[in-house]
Amino acid sequence: MNFKSHALSLAEFTSKYSPLWNKEIMNEYPESIDDYPREWIDLLDSLTDDELFDVDCKRPVEKLKGTSFETFVQTIKTLSDIPKITPVPELPLEDWAFQGVKKKKRHEIQKIVPVLKKVRDEKKFDYVVDIGGGVGHLSRVLSHYHAIPSISIDQNVEFQEIGRGRLQKFRKIEGAQDVTFMNITFGKKEDDPELGKIFNEHSLGLGLHTCGALANTLIQNTIDHHTMGLLSFGCCYHTLKANVDFPLSTFYKEQHFPVLNLYGFTLATRSHAETTLETYKTKERVKKYRYALHLFLMKNFGKKSFIEVGECHLSTYWEPFHVYISEKLNFLKLEHNFTNEDFDHFYESTEIQKDLREMFLCNVIRWQLGRVLEIYLQVDRCLYLEANGFEVKLEQYFEEALSPRNLGILALQKEN
Ligand SMILES: C[S@@+](CC[C@H](N)C(=O)[O-])C[C@H]1O[C@@H](n2cnc3c(N)ncnc32)[C@H](O)[C@@H]1O
Incomplete structure (x- = not known):
């Protein structure tokens, strides 16, 4: 491989998309969304869950053919095309x-x-x-x-x-x-x-x-x-x-x-390998709960910047939203008078679901990098x-x- 010429192509691409990789979506939300081409967000929004999963696994999707998003994905594929070692027979070890x-x-x-x-x-x-x-x-x-x-x-x-x-x-x-x-x-x-x-x-x-x-x-x-x-x-x-x-x-x-x-x-x-649909669904759920928490903190506590909220057990993400957010507000030592219904109503509202979808779609784009x-x-x-x-x-x-x-x-x- 000619490392210098490959480095030049990689650097050009890395530079072009630096607003996407150099921050998390939450860092400067909602302005961060403006760094993602609107047509890509709309295009991904028109896909089914299975198709979106295919995009995440870097598999071709018919509806993306001929679009600038497909060109973006193809460029990534070309730049990531690192040769595999020459196959050798498995070692004869018991x-x-x-x-x-x-x-x-x-x-x-x-x-x-x-x-x-x-x-x-x-x-x-x-x-x-x-x-x-x-x-x-x-x-x-x-x-x-x-x-x-x-x-x-x-x-x-x-x-x-x-x-x-x-x-x-x-x-x-x-x-x-x-x-x-x-x-x-x-x-x-x-x-x-x-x-x-x-x-x-x-x-x-x-x-x-x-x-x-x-x-x-x-x-x-x-x-x-x-x-x-x-x-x-x-x-x-x-x-x-x-x-x-x-x-x-x-x-x-x-x-x-x-x-x-x-x-x-x-x-x-991050792992760039293909995952199972179940892992992908979990990833989506984790992101949506984390983003919903961020939006809640922005709206109700004036906290715009990204803050550490600690880890939590994966099973928590499959509980109703109020279980997750109560744990996090506790972790952050934020006092409040919100009820479980308030939390769940916030999460399920059309407006928040629309924002969460958009944030997740931007992530699907960002992960490609x-x-x-x-x-x-x-x-x-x-x-x-x-x-x-x-x-x-x-x-x-x-x-x-x-x-x-x-x-x-x-x-x-x-x-x-
Ligand atoms: C990710 S593990 C990899 C272990 C092993 N090579 C393998 O593949 O299973 C990294 C290892 O590096 C060791 N390690 C980290 N920094 C080290 C250092 N400066 N000197 C010696 N060992 C170090 C850790 O203790 C750990 O065992």
Whole structure:
């Protein structure tokens, strides 16, 4: 992939739609609605629930053919078209090798291991250093069953204790290599001398779902310690700090590409995979109750800006509205004399239902942007690695429905 030319297209699109991603609909309601093309809102309003669900799943809908909304969706599809790794046969491992490993993790391991085996055949690295390796499932499968030695680093002692215990319980096969657990905080200055002993030109760094800035720390240490390279899967982008953790590359900085903010990072973190109708219906209900609460606070308490209202159990959203809002007003310590009937009447009124529908439709439009923002972020990381002497590939490793954070960056030192 030509990262620079793809980055230019991504940046143009990201810039054009920045009013949509750079705030939540509630942030500046009702003005925020004006950022969404009226014809798109009306078009989506004319769809049935099933058709709207199809839009959310990014499936084609007949009624949208030839519209500017379809062009918008098509552009997103083109920009998000990241190649999938070349299919390789599933590893011939029996179920016992994955005892106690969740389906998602098993799938991820099955996809990663063959790629690492191939890289090792070509580059002859001595071992893998798995950053944020948790209980060490990936390291165990790599070392015990595929003869690739591994060191699993995590700052969490409990996870590693569980991992060590598990190593004893699993049968090893002939040629099995060791898994070593190392309890350090990756990126912490004081731990750097210790890290330097193992994170060096003989090793390959691995980060399976290194949260937020930990992926950047892996990238920077790969460069600073001159390791052979890395395979990195990011997640939890919402914890990134704008202008600190993003952008990394000189190219993004010099071109003055749009800088994602908290709302952009959060949108990039959403699952972009297809869901079930039931999950979609729940999502709609959650949004409508949350928005109705916002409208109620605006109208009755003069609170226009977005406020934190805490979490609540999913089942609450299927109770009448008064149950939900009473819990929230309690949380916010707002005294009032409203009755349950007042709350339910407010929610069910034609005027509020119309506003809620419009807000939800704008969200369906806004959600379309998530995957592009994620790719925009990952391409910046790729460019940074490329500028630091690495051969870089960005590919989809996992089935999106099973593991939505499926973008892997494979960066290997260029041959001299
Ligand atoms: C999302 S989990 C991923 C765990 C594992 N790689 C997997 O895919 O199952 C992130 C892990 O990173 C660890 N972690 C976070 N920051 C770290 C740091 N700076 N140094 C070492 N471990 C860290 C956490 O304790 C946690 O186990």
